[in-house]
Amino acid sequence: MFALQFNQLDRQAELRINPAQLRDLAQQTDSIILPVHRQQLLTQGDSLLWLNWRELSGTVEDIQDKHLIYLGQVKEADQIKHYFSYRLTKPDYFIQQFNFVSLKGLRELLPLLSESEAFLANVAIGIEHWHNTHQYCGYCGHATYSKLAGFVRQCSNQECDKEHYPRTDAAVICAITYQDKILLGRQAQWPEKLYSVIAGFVEPGESLEQAVAREANEEAGLTVTNIQYFGSQPWPFPQSLMTGFTAEATDPSIELKDDELEHAAWFTRSQINELVNSEQLILPNKYSISRTLIEHWRELSI
Ligand SMILES: [Zn+2]
Missing domain, CATH: 3.90.79.10 (Nucleoside Triphosphate Pyrophosphohydrolase)
Known part of the structure; x- marks a missing residue:
């Protein structure tokens, strides 16, 4: 079968309505966060740079919920791990702070990644790309903001109030x-x-x-x-x-x-x-x- 078919991600959409609960989950020591910047992923050598909250907060000064996207949970050997991505605005800090870190696109990374890594990376860059290209409301032109763990963008113009959903x-x-x-x-x-x-x-x-x-x-x-x-x-x-x-x-x-x-x-x-x-x-x-x-x-x- 072809790539990007991993089906163990449980997206847990019901958790998206509660930012405080999601932040708690993200802060668990075994939760994993994948930083994304303009459809590129941070890599260390030939591996993806998966971070925990401590590592992310040690580099990103002010972690903002609006940049945190909940991908879902994966059950691995009787253990449940929660996966997030984080929309990086300034990847330079990571490149300076970690050794051998660079940004790579998924096309280049696909041959190097496991099935599950490639799938999760794909979800992360797909939703990040949608955020990057839907910063403004297509109905009224006002700015939009992220909600529901990154799966909705809401128009900030109260008279318009349109919700925008990820596009495929x-x-x-x-x-x-x-x-x-x-x-x-x-x-x-x-x-x-x-x-x-x-x-x-x-x-x-x-x-x-x-x-x-x-x-x-x-x-x-x-x-x-x-x-x-x-x-x-x-x-x-x-x-x-x-x-x-x-x-x-x-x-x-x-x-x-x-x-x-x-x-x-x-x-x-x-x-x-x-x-x-x-x-x-x-x-x-x-x-x-x-x-x-x-x-x-x-x-x-x-
Ligand atoms: Zn609008």
Whole structure:
């Protein structure tokens, strides 16, 4: 299975209404706090810098509840640990105070992290990104403030009073096949030789299946049938939920209707093997649902 599927986080949403209780939980010696700054995480060498409250308060002078986000609890060997993230405004203090500390993005960190670490880091940077991009109310333009342990931002204009909730952008990704071939394409700005399956964002008023059919048509001029759900993956670059599908093209003629792909073609399993082995083709990284879709197809009996 693909990355970011860890399912042991109990988000304990009912605790979000009580800031005092959450601060007590955060101060427990075995509670863990992950500092986040602009979708980057503090790392020490190749490891995430997980802190306890003492370490956080020793570096951040004035810990503010508005920057503290409760991620939830994880049961580990009969012990329950509470996980938080903290939105750092000034990461420089950490970089000065701890040895070998730097900020790294999740894409760079994914290969280094355990399943649970990657998942928790993903939740933390996803919600942090939403805070960074929703500082102002989209209805009236006044400032918003964080509440409910970081899961709501409230408009400060009392006449407006709108509550804003974390956003996730729905996207579809689809392995389209025709007989014994799969469609792979590439965008001009991707690394050289990298090919993947087609993907795109869901538009307002559109079902996931309709988005698959539209993207197949826009990107490759294909009509697809037998659209089947495959699985989903949160993809925090910056805030998507990728929903994976398989589908079959009714006709193999490819036409690049929009400018999204610079090239697309049908590949058999043996062609992919040969091109990958001779380093003429690079597939998406193994943590992505796109790679999982391709590998799933490669393993199917012909
Ligand atoms: Zn407002």
